[in-house]
Amino acid sequence: MSPGSAAGGADHLADRSERVSPWNLPNALTVLRVILVPVFGWLLLSQGGESTALRIWAAVVFSIATATDWLDGDLARRRGLVTDFGKVADPIADKALMGMALVGLSILGDLPWWITVVILARELGITLLRFWVIRIGVIPASRGGKLKTALQGLGLLLLILPLTGFLHSLGLWVMYAALVVTVVTGLDYVLQALRLRRGAGTS
Template structure:
């Protein structure tokens, strides 16, 4: 197999990101048809995240494009939707800021050491992503009772805590990889 299918799924996710954001912004928190479409397309985009990674691992077809574009597409989807939710739904900005700083740092840090070391996604990082996606899904559900937003808030707080904990873990791994690269050795990450 080639990396064409996983890479195509990543491209689909990249294309869906601005569409989801525009629909969500156009809805303006009104829970209308634009929000429903934003939710549906968000779910499709989130599914491509899992499917492209699964296929790339199963077929052993990791590509340079995939290594670069996949995390960018993931972060663009999550951070983009969270920022729009701050603007249109008024969710508090500070968890989004913490998550954004963590995501940008970890992505840049991984890319800085990528020529020498691959820092794989940790179980905590995967759990953080699942919590983020669940929180976003709950926030995007149109016409729900207030307790759903309350649940979304608590899940977002869990995602924020996981972002902090895994951010520290990735920082240690990135610094170890950078140190090993300078000394000519390989870091075990």
């Protein structure tokens, strides 16, 4: 398992796999997060998102799932439990959770679709970019990436909760800020990837 990206923006491809069994607590937490994704989606979308109780429960499940991402990464790093399974499964679980939140909120009309499309396109593009240069080098996680993750998590949580007025508007403004950081860090990743490829071509 690798340090959690949703919580810390870590680059899982940079983690060194240990020769340990994939049957460990960090990986179990990753699997739990995958299982929680459809549960979260059902709670969020049931009754057209109009049920206050279900929206609160959706926020609780989202928070728990996000917390497992931080916890599994911390455990894996401290106990030397980084595995190939975790390096692949963890980012998939992260993107599934965030993707479900983004798409679900857009379906309910609480988040503009264009924001969801831009963020998801960026995440997919950066993932493909990392694989494009993985044999040459690893693009390290940046502070901007961690800020992006934190802003997305906070903004989505505020929008998932059945809030109105200022707090609901605050959630949207946080997502706007997250979008700006998402685009800027995405461009930075592209520049780093191009430098790696250029450096490999001249070496």
